Amino acid sequence: MIRFSLHCDKEHEFEGWFSSSTDFDGQSERGLVECPTCGSRAVSKSLMAPAVAVSKDAPARPLAMDAEKREAMRKLKGMVQAVKQNSEDVGERFADEARKIHHGEAEARGIYGKASTEDAKSLVSEGIEIAPLPDFPDDLS
Helix, strand or coil: CEEEEEEECCCCEEEEEECCHHHHHHHHHCCCCCCCCCCCCCEEECCCCCCECCCCCCCCECCCCCHHHHHHHHHHHHHHHHHHHCCEEEECCHHHHHHHHHCCCCCCCCEEECCCHHHHHHHHHCCCCCCCCCCCCCCCC
16 A cells, blocks of 8 residues: 545645555546545645665654644544444455445445455446555554
8 A cells, every 4th residue: 555645726635545656546537536624526646755764674764744644644543443343354355245245245334354456446447436444553643
């Protein structure tokens, strides 16, 4: 997953998680990316500074966040926890289970799990609505 800093045409800033830059471009072209503040679908990627490792033994460290970004990250983390608490983890069977639900072959319910980039693209092309669900490190506040 790749985290992009995004902004809408009304200058609201937010973040989005995508499997690739191409995934963002495709979702944006189809009108699937919108500003969580105002709902605008005129969304662009912001210039981002990459995380840089200070030595070959040190892990890459993300840049420090200001209070507003920390609060937004806290809310995002809470949203992910709520989704997981109210959905079934189907693990590696995600793509198959999503198709079964979509075609009425399995009970309609919230699910989450793992899918390859190819499976995710295939689901979207079949008209099955999915969204990436980011994982957070334990020390993220």
